[in-house]
Amino acid sequence: MHIPDGYLSPATAAVMYAASAPFWYRASQKIKTVIAGRLVPRIALFAALAFVIMLFNIPAPGGTTAHAIGSVLAALVVGPWASVLAISVALIIQAFFFGDGGILALGANVFNMAIAMPFAGWFVYRALAGNTSNASRRILAAAIAGYVGANVAALLTGIELGLQAALFRDAAGRALYFPYGIEVAVPAMLLEHLTIAGVVEAFVTGGVLAWILRTNPEMIVESPGASSTVARMPQWAWALIALLVVLTPLGLLTPGSPWGEWGREELANLGLGYIPAGLDQWSNLWRAPIPDYDIPLLENPTIAYIVSALIGAGLVALATFAVLWIVRRVKAQPART
Amino acid sequence: MNQSKRKTRGVIEKTLAEITGALEQTLFAEELARQPGLLQALDARAKLLGAFALLIAISAAQNLVVIAALYALTLPVAIASRVPLGFFLKRVWVLMPFFTGIVALPALFSPFTPGAPLITLIDLASPRVYLAITYPGVITAAFLLMRVGASVSIAVLLILTTRWATLLHALRVLRVPQAFVLILGMTYRYIYVLLHAVNNLFLARTSRVVGRVSGADNRRWVAASMGALFAKSYALSDDVYLAMLSRGFRGEARAMDAIAWRARDGVWLAVFVVIAVIAIWLGK
Numbered sequence: 001m002h003i004p005d006g007y008l009s010p011a012t013a014a015v016m017y018a019a020s021a022p023f024w025y026r027a028s029q030k031i032k033t034v035i036a037g038r039l040v041p042r043i044a045l046f047a048a049l050a051f052v053i054m055l056f057n058i059p060a061p062g063g064t065t066a067h068a069i070g071s072v073l074a075a076l077v078v079g080p081w082a083s084v085l086a087i088s089v090a091l092i093i094q095a096f097f098f099g100d101g102g103i104l105a106l107g108a109n110v111f112n113m114a115i116a117m118p119f120a121g122w123f124v125y126r127a128l129a130g131n132t133s134n135a136s137r138r139i140l141a142a143a144i145a146g147y148v149g150a151n152v153a154a155l156l157t158g159i160e161l162g163l164q165a166a167l168f169r170d171a172a173g174r175a176l177y178f179p180y181g182i183e184v185a186v187p188a189m190l191l192e193h194l195t196i197a198g199v200v201e202a203f204v205t206g207g208v209l210a211w212i213l214r215t216n217p218e219m220i221v222e223s224p225g226a227s228s229t230v231a232r233m234p235q236w237a238w239a240l241i242a243l244l245v246v247l248t249p250l251g252l253l254t255p256g257s258p259w260g261e262w263g264r265e266e267l268a269n270l271g272l273g274y275i276p277a278g279l280d281q282w283s284n285l286w287r288a289p290i291p292d293y294d295i296p297l298l299e300n301p302t303i304a305y306i307v308s309a310l311i312g313a314g315l316v317a318l319a320t321f322a323v324l325w326i327v328r329r330v331k332a333q334p335a336r337t
Numbered sequence: 338m339n340q341s342k343r344k345t346r347g348v349i350e351k352t353l354a355e356i357t358g359a360l361e362q363t364l365f366a367e368e369l370a371r372q373p374g375l376l377q378a379l380d381a382r383a384k385l386l387g388a389f390a391l392l393i394a395i396s397a398a399q400n401l402v403v404i405a406a407l408y409a410l411t412l413p414v415a416i417a418s419r420v421p422l423g424f425f426l427k428r429v430w431v432l433m434p435f436f437t438g439i440v441a442l443p444a445l446f447s448p449f450t451p452g453a454p455l456i457t458l459i460d461l462a463s464p465r466v467y468l469a470i471t472y473p474g475v476i477t478a479a480f481l482l483m484r485v486g487a488s489v490s491i492a493v494l495l496i497l498t499t500r501w502a503t504l505l506h507a508l509r510v511l512r513v514p515q516a517f518v519l520i521l522g523m524t525y526r527y528i529y530v531l532l533h534a535v536n537n538l539f540l541a542r543t544s545r546v547v548g549r550v551s552g553a554d555n556r557r558w559v560a561a562s563m564g565a566l567f568a569k570s571y572a573l574s575d576d577v578y579l580a581m582l583s584r585g586f587r588g589e590a591r592a593m594d595a596i597a598w599r600a601r602d603g604v605w606l607a608v609f610v611v612i613a614v615i616a617i618w619l620g621k
Binding site: 210 | 348349351352355356359362363366388389392393395396397399428436437440441443444449450473476477478480481483484485486487488489492493495496501504514516517519520521522523524525527528530531532535552555556557559560561563564565566567568570571573574575577578581
C-alpha cells in the first residue's frame with residue numbers, strides 16, 4: 001500500500017502532508033505531556049517493531065503470503081496517538097532508508113496507514129469490545145478492527161490514486177500521474193484488501209492480541225481505566241476526521257490548478273466574479289464569460305472530486321454503521337464463547 | 338501435499354531472506370556512505386533539501402524529455418559518488434517494473450486509455466472486439482515509469498551516500514521537532530536489535546522443525562513470535578527509559594557534534610535548486 005513517488009501530483013502530495021501535519025503536531029504534544037518522556041523509548045521501540053512486522057511474510061489462507069501493517073495492533077497496545085507517531089516513524093525510515101514508499105508521497109502514506117488506519121481500527125475496537133473483559137470478544141473485536149482499518153487505508157489510497165487521472169492531465173488529455181480513475185483504483189485496492197490483505201491484518205491484530213492477553217495482559221493500554229485520556233478523544237477526533245474528509249477534496253481544488261497550467265479557462269473560471277471591468281477590456285482573455293466548451297472542462301474534475309469525496313465518506317460511514325449494527329446484534333445475544 | 342509443504346516452509350524462509358536483505362542493505366549503505374565521493378562529501382542538509390527540490394521538479398514536470406534529462410543527470414552523480422553503476426541501474430530498473438510496470442501495463446491498451454492506435458491487436462467488426470496499444474496509453478505509462486524511476490534514483494542516491502546519524506542531525510537542524518528526531522534515532526538503533534532477534538527466532542525454529550507444518554500452525558507461530566517481540570520491545574523500552582533517566586535525560590536530547598556548513602555545500606544546494614527550477618519551467 002506504500003505509494004511511491006511519481007504516482008501522485010505534487011499538489012496532492014502537499015495536501016496530504018498538510019492533512020497529516022495536525023495529527024503529528026497533536027501526537028507529539030501528547031508525548032511531551034506524558035510523564036517526562038517515558039513514552040519516547042516506548043514509541044521508538046514500537047516503531048522499530050512495526051518496521052520489523054512489516055517485513056514478516058504471513059501465510060494467508062489459500063497458500064499465498066502477504067504483509068501486515070500493524071497500525072491497528074499498535075493502536076490497541078499503545079493507544080492511537082502513540083501509534084500515529086510509531087507508524088509514521090516506521091514509514092519515514094522505510095522511505096528514507098529502504099526506498100519503500102515515496103518521499104513526497106510520505107504525507108499520503110502516513111495519512112492512510114499511520115493516521116486513518118489506527119484511528120479507524122481503534123474506534124471499531126472500542127465500539128465492539130466496549131469495556132468487556134471477555135478475552136474472546138476482545139480478540140474478535142481486534143480482528144474486525146484490523147480488517148476494517150486495513151480496508152479504510154486501502155480505500156483512501158484508492159481514492160488518492162484515482163483522483164490523479166481526473167484532475168491532472170496534460171493539454172492533450174493524457175494522464176500525467178496514476179493513470180486510472182476512481183472507478184478502477186478503488187475497486188482494485190479494495191479487492192485485494194477485502195480478500196487477502198485485510199484478512200492477514202485481521203489475523204495479525206487478533207492473533208497477537210490473543211497472545212498478549214494470554215501472556216502479558218498488563219501491556220495493553222486499552223484496558224478500562226488506563227485509557228481515561230484516550231476515552232475522551234472520540235468526539236473531537238471524529239469531528240476532526242469528518243472535517244478532513246470534507247476539506248481534503250475541497251483543498252485539492254485550489255492547488256489543483258497551479259500545477260496544471262494557469263490556463264486562461266482556469267483563471268477565467270477561478271476569478272470570473274472578481275475581474276474588474278477595466279481588465280475586461282484590457283485583454284481578450286478576460287472578456288469571455290465561461291464559454292460553452294469550458295464548462296465540461298471545469299465541471300468534470302469538480303464532479304469527480306465531490307463524487308469521490310461523497311463516495312469515500314459514504315463508504316466509511318457505511319462501514320461504521322454496519323459495524324455498529326453488528327455490535328448491537330452481537331450484544332443482543334449472549335456471546336457464544 | 339508436497340506443494341503445501343513448500344509453501345509453509347517458504348513463509349519462514351522468505352521472511353528470513355527479507356530480514357537478511359534489510360540488514361545487508363543498511364550495511365551496504367553505511368559502508369558506501371563512508372567512502373570518499375561527490376555526494377558523501379556534502380552536508381546532509383544540502384543533500385536533503387536538494388533531493389526535495391529535484392523530487393518536486395520530477396513530480397511537477399509535464400514533459401517526458403525533462404524527466405528523462407533529470408534522470409540522466411543522476412548517472413554521472415552516481416559515478417562520482419562511487420555508487421556501483423550496475424547496482425544503481427538494477428535497483429531502479431529491474432526491481433521497479435515488478436510493481437510499477439504491472440500497474441502501468443493496462444494503461445497501454447485501448448480499454449483504459451482510448452486514443453489513436455499505435456499497434457492494433459484485435460479489430461473485429463462483429464461482434465465488436467477492439468484492442469489496441471494506443472499512443473496516449475504509451476505516453477501515460479511512460480510518464481508513470483519515468484517519474485517513478487527518476488524519483489527512486491534520487492532517493493537511492495540520498496540513502497546510499499548519507500549516514501543515518503548525519504541525516505538525523507540534518508533533520509534536527511532543519512527544525513523537525515526534537516521528540517520526532519529523538520524517536521527516529523532510537524527506532525533506527527532498535528530496528529537492528531529486533532531484526533537480530535527475529536533472525537535468531539526464525540533460525541531456531543527452522544533448525545528444530547522436521548517434516549510438515551500446517552498453514553494454521555505456521556500462522557499461530559507467526560502470531561506468537563510477533564507477540565514475543567512485542568513483549569521484548571516493551572521490556573526493552575522500560576530498560577532504555579531507565580538508562581536514559583540515569584544518564585540525566587530530562588526530555589531533551591543533546592548532540593555532541595556540530596556540523597559545519599561549508600561554502601561548497603551552499604554551491605551544490607544552489608546547483609540542485611537551479612536545476613529543479615529550470616526543469617519545472619521547461620516542463621510546464
